[in-house]
Amino acid sequence: MRVKVIIMLCVLLLSTTVSTANPGGKGDDVRSRDCAGSCHASSSSNGVSTATLDITFPNEVYAGLLIEVQTSIGSVDVSSNSMVGMTLLINSDGAKDLPANDGWEVVTDPNGGSNNYVEISDTFSSQNPVNRSWTLRAPSEPGTYGLYLAVQHGTPEGGVAMSGISDIQSVLVEEVPENLPRLSPGWEPTNTRGLGEETTITLETMNTDSATVELMNGAEVIVIPVVDNQFTIPAAVNPGVVQWRVILEGEGPTQSSPWFRITAQEPGWEVDETALYLQSIALFLLCAGLVIMQRPKNEDIIKDYDNTDHVVATVETSLDTISDESQSPPIPAGGIPEGWTMEQWEYYGHEHLEKMARGEV
Numbered sequence: 001m002r003v004k005v006i007i008m009l010c011v012l013l014l015s016t017t018v019s020t021a022n023p024g025g026k027g028d029d030v031r032s033r034d035c036a037g038s039c040h041a042s043s044s045s046n047g048v049s050t051a052t053l054d055i056t057f058p059n060e061v062y063a064g065l066l067i068e069v070q071t072s073i074g075s076v077d078v079s080s081n082s083m084v085g086m087t088l089l090i091n092s093d094g095a096k097d098l099p100a101n102d103g104w105e106v107v108t109d110p111n112g113g114s115n116n117y118v119e120i121s122d123t124f125s126s127q128n129p130v131n132r133s134w135t136l137r138a139p140s141e142p143g144t145y146g147l148y149l150a151v152q153h154g155t156p157e158g159g160v161a162m163s164g165i166s167d168i169q170s171v172l173v174e175e176v177p178e179n180l181p182r183l184s185p186g187w188e189p190t191n192t193r194g195l196g197e198e199t200t201i202t203l204e205t206m207n208t209d210s211a212t213v214e215l216m217n218g219a220e221v222i223v224i225p226v227v228d229n230q231f232t233i234p235a236a237v238n239p240g241v242v243q244w245r246v247i248l249e250g251e252g253p254t255q256s257s258p259w260f261r262i263t264a265q266e267p268g269w270e271v272d273e274t275a276l277y278l279q280s281i282a283l284f285l286l287c288a289g290l291v292i293m294q295r296p297k298n299e300d301i302i303k304d305y306d307n308t309d310h311v312v313a314t315v316e317t318s319l320d321t322i323s324d325e326s327q328s329p330p331i332p333a334g335g336i337p338e339g340w341t342m343e344q345w346e347y348y349g350h351e352h353l354e355k356m357a358r359g360e361v
Helices: 002-015 273-293 308-326 342-357
Strands: 052-056 066-074 083-089 105-108 117-121 130-137 143-153 162-165 169-174 192-194 199-202 210-217 220-224 230-233 240-249 260-265
Touching (some): 052 169, 066 143, 083 130, 220 230
Parallel strands (some): 192 260
Antiparallel strands (some): 083 117, 210 240, 240 260
16 A cells, blocks of 8 residues: 555656746736637637727837837726736737737836736726826838727636736837938847846937937936947846936937836746656655665565565556546536536546536536
8 A cells, every 4th residue: 555655656756847837827928819718718708898999199100210108097996815907908909919910019018027917006086097008119100190008907706817908009100210310220228137136228219319328217307328329227236127318319300218127036946847756756755765765674584475466556557547537537418517628537537427427417
């Protein structure tokens, strides 16, 4: 019996994988609306959100240049974790709706990444609109473009996930004036840094005679000198977000860049899945060695009563049983239960078949 238990434990250790679940959310990523609709179903199966959604573009949008887009979520009641997933899209069809398909590039999302889907937590209520800003690079070809804002969230009562999408917000992307002071098309800002690190940023500009950087410090704006197109942001003591922008002057009209955000964060904890498997194998070998090395404590046991054949047969039977149990249970004629995945059926199908045999389901 002890051999069977040890073998079963080792099999379980070797069969486990590192969890990629995101409790309380799916995690920021590049997602289509259908993929971002819910943790358990597509957006088409969700309830309809009462949220009022809006996107605001700057007055002038030039082809291939960086702009700041404001998004707003209001009139929404969320679940106890106060989390809302928000997505920038180019259509409401749930397919081929990523901003990149129309030439948009998400340079900095509200959480400091470069994703079109982010999860935010705030004091949401039907009376309190929540605003978030995105830094985008406009499409490289002039023309009229549009963006949608979609959301998904829970409810105070729990249960059904809610989904909503805004009306299209159109914007005219204009050709860049020849003498316009601007950041170079290929330049991108730094989005993240570690704690306690000064951050030196090198600007790449065009048609610019001078540049000045403004750093947001709470309600105060601090001017940072730019020397040889470089400036330094002081080190962060605690995790948080610092906002800055650059004022560009030249022959053409003076331009202000979007407010860029750089997030200071603690190093994340990374899991090496290969190392975990190697540890599991080592544990298996250790357990097997302990079983093999076991000897009777009573040296007076008569050799004639050798139970080796019985032990070997028991172990083989146990291994056969484990092998049989590890196989997927047969799928009944009516299919697997509604809402189950194949992974759930592999783990819990035996129990379901037993309940069916007893007439409990």
